[in-house]
Amino acid sequence: MNTKVALLKCKDYDSELVYNKIKEAISLIFGNNQVFKKGERILLKPNLLAPDPPEKATTTHPVIFESIARILLENDVKVYYGDSPAFHKLSKTAEITGIADVAKKLNLILADFETRKKVIYKNAVQNKVFEIAKGVLEVDGIISLPKLKTHGLTLMTGAIKNQFGCIPGKIKAGFHAKLDDLEEFSQMLVDLTMFLRPRLYIMDAIYAMEGNGPRRGHPVNLGVLLVSTDPVAIDAVASQIIGLNPEEVMPTIKGFQSGLGNIENITILGEDIYKVGKKFALPRYKGNYNLIPSPIRKIIKNYLFPRPIINYKKCIRCYECYKICPTNPKSIKINENKLPEYNYKTCIRCYCCQETCPEGAITIKLKFL
Structure with a gap:
């Protein structure tokens, strides 16, 4: 079965440009099918790694966040948002990244990412027990808003890894201690994403990050947005754009092997992948x-x-x-x-x-x- 990934040029963060591009991408993926139902509770899950301003390209840009929130509100959807930063408080991180201002302007609801709830996922390949932020479990669906960046551990961070922020606070660091092998850690990310099953992934690659990512690399104006319902496919396309073979990115490999999504038979809608690509500097030697x-x-x-x-x-x-x-x-x-x-x-x-x-x-x- 073919998987669709919308790949659209978007040169900058002009609010109307981004809004229209995301609407176009959703139309390319879903056609005339209804995507959101009136009264649904949808959680927007941006990447809010750290309290850095948007121009650092550390986090999902607030214009991406605002654009999809506007689309949801136009469909009479109840919009929630949240993330669990690696170290800092969400309130401070959301303020500095510009997310808090958008949420205030649009009256979005901050989901509970402080309280955690134990869940059991019997169909998991490896990790059958998670503690998930309560707010994530109280909505009808999730829209994941990853930022395309290089990453010290996984080489690239994108759609699959973005759900790691649904695990509250310092619990995340404990997974590194328990799963100190890249293959095991990547499988955990895949099991988590298979449990949460976001409805849609909108990847911010207008400005991506190369080099010493995921926080202190260099912003690169790739000028594209990627949209898909398949996290494996969108990560596979993103990795090719920055000069990586999808099989070099362990979460992508494990996602494909586990049936989370495809790295084969991907239909790219919009731009030619080879015309928008740029070989990124990586944070480490990728090895074999x-x-x-x-x-x-x-x-x-x-x-x-x-x-x-x-x-x-x-x-x-x-x-x-x-x-x-x-x-x-x-x-x-x-x-x-x-x-x-x-x-x-x-x-x-x-x-x-x-x-x-x-x-x-x-x-x-x-x-x-």
Whole structure:
């Protein structure tokens, strides 16, 4: 069965341009079929990783958020929104990213992302138990609004990984400690997405991020929007746009293998993928780790896998890297000079430290021992 991915040019964040492009994309995907029902409760789930302004390209742009919210309100849908940032409070993150201003203007409802509820997903391949934000479970449907970025752990973050924010707060870091192998972690993301089943994915790639993503990379004006009902297909197309083979992105592989979506027989509606692509700089050497059996990967990880490195000239001693480290005991200590220092023997290469560093002081480098 063919899967549709709408790929439309959208040069900037002009509000009417984005609004019309999203409407066009939805029409390309669904035709004349009704997408939203009057009175439905729909949750908008943007990527709100950290409290960075929109021009940093860390988070879903507020114009994307506003445009789909307007479309929903025009269809008499009750619109909720929320996310669980990696480290900071949602209120602060939503304010700085511009999401809070849009929500206030349109009278959108902030969903409960503080309270968590245990759920059991019997059809999961690996993770059958999750603790999900209560607000996610109280709506009739989800629209996922991922931001296209490079990522230290998964190489690329997009539609599949965006649902990780439906798990409240610091619980997320615990998954890295329990699932310290990329294949296992990726399977968890797929199981979570299979349970939540967002109705639609609208990927913000007008300005994407390359390099030291997902927080301190460089914004790149790709000038496109991607829309689909299939998270595997949209991630596969997105990865090709930035110069990655979909099979190099573990969540995409696991999603396809688990039946979450397609990487084959994808119909791209709109632009030619090869005319909008740009090879992105990656946060780490991508290697061929996917080809190494999982038990062997775990043994050689500390010797051959890229490691996080601190640039002490940029370090401001905020210790967010220390606070977010999920291992017990922590793989980062504060040394006699009051600087964070790694214990690479216990570091699990989850790269949470690199992801949350507000100064971009942590990069990922390959170092053979």
